[in-house]
Amino acid sequence: xxxxxxxxxxxxxxxxxxxxxxxxxxxxxxxxxxxxxxxxxxxxxxxxxxxxxxxxxxxxxxxxxxxxxxxxxxxxxxxxxxxxxxxxxxxxxxxxxxxxxxxxxxxxxxxxxxxxxxxxxxxxxxxxxxxxxxxxxxxxxxxxxxxxxxxxxxxxxxxxxxxxxxxxxxxxxxxxxxxxxxxxxxxxxxxxxxxxxxxxxxxxxxxxxxxxxxxxxxxxxxxxxxx
Numbered sequence: 001x002x003x004x005x006x007x008x009x010x011x012x013x014x015x016x017x018x019x020x021x022x023x024x025x026x027x028x029x030x031x032x033x034x035x036x037x038x039x040x041x042x043x044x045x046x047x048x049x050x051x052x053x054x055x056x057x058x059x060x061x062x063x064x065x066x067x068x069x070x071x072x073x074x075x076x077x078x079x080x081x082x083x084x085x086x087x088x089x090x091x092x093x094x095x096x097x098x099x100x101x102x103x104x105x106x107x108x109x110x111x112x113x114x115x116x117x118x119x120x121x122x123x124x125x126x127x128x129x130x131x132x133x134x135x136x137x138x139x140x141x142x143x144x145x146x147x148x149x150x151x152x153x154x155x156x157x158x159x160x161x162x163x164x165x166x167x168x169x170x171x172x173x174x175x176x177x178x179x180x181x182x183x184x185x186x187x188x189x190x191x192x193x194x195x196x197x198x199x200x201x202x203x204x205x206x207x208x209x210x211x212x213x214x215x216x217x218x219x220x221x222x223x224x225x226x227x
Contacts, residue, residue, distance in 0.1 A: 008101075011094055015102035022080075023106070033110070037069040037118055045125045053126075059187035062122050063180050066143065069118060070176070073110050074151030075168040077103050078159035087159070091225070100152065100221040104214075107148040115140055131194035135203070139186035142206040146179040146213055153217035156224050175213070182206050 023030060044061050053061075081087040090099060119140065123130060130136050151172060158167040186202035 008098055011098035012101045012105070015094060015098055016105050019077075019102060019106045020109075023110075030110070033069070033073045033114065034117065036072045037065070037114055038121075040065050040068050041118060041121055041125065048126075055128075055191040056184075056188050058126060058128060059184045059191060061126075062119070062187055063143075063183045065118060065122060066115065066140070066183070067147070067176060067180050069114050070111055070147040070151055071169055071172060073114060074107050074148070074155050074172075075158075077107055077152065077155045079155070082159050096222040096225045097218065099225065100156075100218055103156075104148055104152045104217075107152050108144060111144050111148055115144060128191065130190055131192060132190040135200070136187060136190035138203060139183055139190065139206060142203065142210055143179050143183040146206065146210045147176055149210065149214040149217050150175040150179070153221060153224070156221060178209055179206065182209070 044065060048061075078087070081090060119136075154168060154172045154175065158171065182202050182205050186200070186206065189200060189202065
């Protein structure tokens with residue numbers, strides 16, 4: 001049993017390292033994703049201008065920027081395998097589970113790096129105070145996991161489709177909408193309620209949805225990948 005788990009971790013690490021080296025070697029996709037995120041944040045900032053906005057609107061705008069950035073980041077994770085014609089080779093050398101886990105880890109890391117840039121910029125651009133930073137960070141972290149889980153399985157589903165861009169957004173939005181809605185509610189609490197509990201019902205809901213979404217995606221990936 002221990003040998004089996006060690007082998008799984010080793011395969012996941014090898015595949016994850018492959019994606020990481022491949023992505024950071026070219027840097028084209030990463031630069032485009034970061035640029036898209038900055039442009040989205042700038043567009044949101046200019047659309048608001050100097051008008052006073054409520055904490056709920058701020059929370060909604062933050063999560064709109066996060067979700068749009070995630071959609072731009074996740075769509076190419078399996079597409080590059082199809083374009084390089086390495087998908088069939090990948091099927092021969094690795095089982096579906098380590099493939100999914102490695103892609104999910106890569107998407108989680110990529111979105112985490114994006115959020116490390118986006119969230120401080122968002123707070124600085126709109127010049128407001130976060131009254132419960134631990135709650136905001138925890139909700140964003142759980143949202144990161146949920147977005148990566150849903151984005152990874154949808155990216156695998158549409159990898160061979162002809163109109164991948166439109167399909168990815170259409171199929172991802174219903175899956176990621178619960179993460180966005182609960183994340184907005186948690187962010188609003190973090191913006192307004194100093195000393196609020198670290199684990200309100202929103203955090204419990206995000207954690208539960210993450211578990212369900214990750215488990216379901218992992219189970220379905222075997223059928224999608226070998227189809």
